[in-house]
Amino acid sequence: MPAPPIKERVPIKDMQKVFHYTDTMTRKPTRDNDPYEYLAGFGNRHQSEVIPGTLPAGQNNPQEPRFGLYTEGITYSAFAAPRHANFSTYMYRVRPAAAHNGYRANIKHKADIENCFLSLNPKVATLAEQGEWAPFPLPKEDERIDFVDGLHTLGGSGDPNLREGIALYVFMINADMDRRAFCNTDGDFLIVAQLGNLDIQTEMGMLFLQPGEICVIPRGVRFAIRLGRGHKVARGYITEVWGSRWELPDLGPIGGHGLANPRDFLHPVAHIDEILHADWSIVNKANGLYNAIEQDHSPFDLVAWHGNVVPYKYDLTKFSSQNATSIDHTDPSVNCVLTAPSRDPNTPLADFLWFGPRWDVATNTFRLPYFHRNSATEFLASLYGNGLGRSDEFLPGGGSVEISHTPHGNFSEDYVYEMRNQVNEPRKILENQMTIMVESSRSFLFTEYARSGCGTFKDQGTDPKVWDALPDKFSSYPNIQEILRQVKADKEARKERLEAYYDDSKLAQLVGGQKSA
Numbered sequence: 001m002p003a004p005p006i007k008e009r010v011p012i013k014d015m016q017k018v019f020h021y022t023d024t025m026t027r028k029p030t031r032d033n034d035p036y037e038y039l040a041g042f043g044n045r046h047q048s049e050v051i052p053g054t055l056p057a058g059q060n061n062p063q064e065p066r067f068g069l070y071t072e073g074i075t076y077s078a079f080a081a082p083r084h085a086n087f088s089t090y091m092y093r094v095r096p097a098a099a100h101n102g103y104r105a106n107i108k109h110k111a112d113i114e115n116c117f118l119s120l121n122p123k124v125a126t127l128a129e130q131g132e133w134a135p136f137p138l139p140k141e142d143e144r145i146d147f148v149d150g151l152h153t154l155g156g157s158g159d160p161n162l163r164e165g166i167a168l169y170v171f172m173i174n175a176d177m178d179r180r181a182f183c184n185t186d187g188d189f190l191i192v193a194q195l196g197n198l199d200i201q202t203e204m205g206m207l208f209l210q211p212g213e214i215c216v217i218p219r220g221v222r223f224a225i226r227l228g229r230g231h232k233v234a235r236g237y238i239t240e241v242w243g244s245r246w247e248l249p250d251l252g253p254i255g256g257h258g259l260a261n262p263r264d265f266l267h268p269v270a271h272i273d274e275i276l277h278a279d280w281s282i283v284n285k286a287n288g289l290y291n292a293i294e295q296d297h298s299p300f301d302l303v304a305w306h307g308n309v310v311p312y313k314y315d316l317t318k319f320s321s322q323n324a325t326s327i328d329h330t331d332p333s334v335n336c337v338l339t340a341p342s343r344d345p346n347t348p349l350a351d352f353l354w355f356g357p358r359w360d361v362a363t364n365t366f367r368l369p370y371f372h373r374n375s376a377t378e379f380l381a382s383l384y385g386n387g388l389g390r391s392d393e394f395l396p397g398g399g400s401v402e403i404s405h406t407p408h409g410n411f412s413e414d415y416v417y418e419m420r421n422q423v424n425e426p427r428k429i430l431e432n433q434m435t436i437m438v439e440s441s442r443s444f445l446f447t448e449y450a451r452s453g454c455g456t457f458k459d460q461g462t463d464p465k466v467w468d469a470l471p472d473k474f475s476s477y478p479n480i481q482e483i484l485r486q487v488k489a490d491k492e493a494r495k496e497r498l499e500a501y502y503d504d505s506k507l508a509q510l511v512g513g514q515k516s517a
């Protein structure tokens with residue numbers, strides 16, 4: 001019998017069509033159109049310099065840094081934090097950040113920012129049902145919206161002033177940040193690109209972000225977001241954590257490798273602005289309010305730096321998924337990319353999860369998720385393709401949410417098919433799509449913008465008609481009432497028999513009856 005023809009792999013360059021990053025058959029750690037170089041490795045202490053020999057050798061604060069630079073440090077943790085939890089970066093820059101022309105409070109903007117998610121705040125409210133957003137509206141062509149003006153809070157829990165909590169945002173922009181930078185002094189931003197490429201300049205260097213990639217900007221680091229070449233509009237999601245930071249989840253029995261691997265996280269290399277002397281505005285978000293620093297020099301003037309308070313990016317198509325290979329449906333925690341711990345050592349503040357293409361091979365198993373009432377709040381968003389939303393209206397650029405212990409589950413035609421299908425053959429699922437989930441142990445409150453201001457939100461109480469496809473088959477099971485009556489009779493007989501052991505006279509009758517028999 002002749003051997004089957006050999007199939008050769010063909011590189012796939014459309015990143016929204018790959019099953020995994022390796023389908024591109026590239027030797028580069030970045031996508032073909034990414035113009036920047038990076039430093040690899042999650043959690044490392046990196047160093048980088050524009051001009052070789054700029055970093056001081058053997059010390060951090062020399063009496064006179066090379067080229068007349070100034071030494072500036074940024075700390076992220078307490079000075080005396082344990083080594084594994086100690087975060088700081090030394091920067092060698094043209095002008096220190098302290099050199100500025102003063103602050104302006106409560107600057108005008110078009111954003112919708114809310115960071116107080118406590119019950120006493122009348123501007124936020126809970127959702128009694130599931131909720132869903134159609135794609136969030138993009139800026140109108142006749143208005144200029146950059147990242148400062150295009151940031152909108154959806155919901156959250158806690159308060160940054162207490163250094164504890166989380167907030168969700170969307171951003172929609174059609175303009176570059178022109179001579180102004182952004183600095184979040186409240187918490188870390190985990191940015192997810194959904195539509196359009198983003199060219200992000202940070203103090204430590206440049207990051208290029210595309211749909212299907214994420215980046216994290218640590219608290220206190222300045223950055224500017226611009227549209228990638230050829231893109232006129234962009235949209236994305238942000239998760240902000242207060243009093244915590246994003247970490248890689250432990251792997252446990254998985255071993256040393258799997259999920260999001262440390263070597264796939266990329267950090268920028270040092271980059272300095274070509275024009276250093278120009279008027280700039282640094283917009284600070286502090287306790288959910290905007291203020292600004294005015295200065296006559298670029299904030300992106302680092303010639304060298306070293307440390308571990310550094311922005312980073314990650315390509316979600318590189319995720320090494322793990323799943324059931326025999327039976328049952330694995331908990332979504334197996335899709336965790338990053339986790340942010342809380343003060344409860346057993347419960348994270350938030351998990352950031354990936355749902356992308358993978359093999360589904362469980363046998364003798366209903367392979368779709370079972371109906372559930374999770375303790376976590378779940379925010380789901382489709383980046384591209386046919387996402388994992390509850391309805392046909394769940395489109396890329398929108399979102400859905402279930403608050404803690406909200407009953408939910410699938411009731412689609414696929415669900416009915418899975419119940420009737422008797423043979424579980426291996427299959428690829430979720431191809432040509434990417435969905436993300438932010439899962440939090442907190443019960444969220446939502447802003448007025450999320451509930452009505454964006455114009456795309458609607459409560460998603462389940463239409464009872466959908467359950468017509470999943471009827472009560474138990475009640476119509478043959479002879480089910482007789483079965484229940486027999487079970488009840490058996491239970492009463494068993495109870496009566498057991499009670500004899502607690503009554504000496506009944507026990508004597510029981511034993512005596514057995515002997516005479």
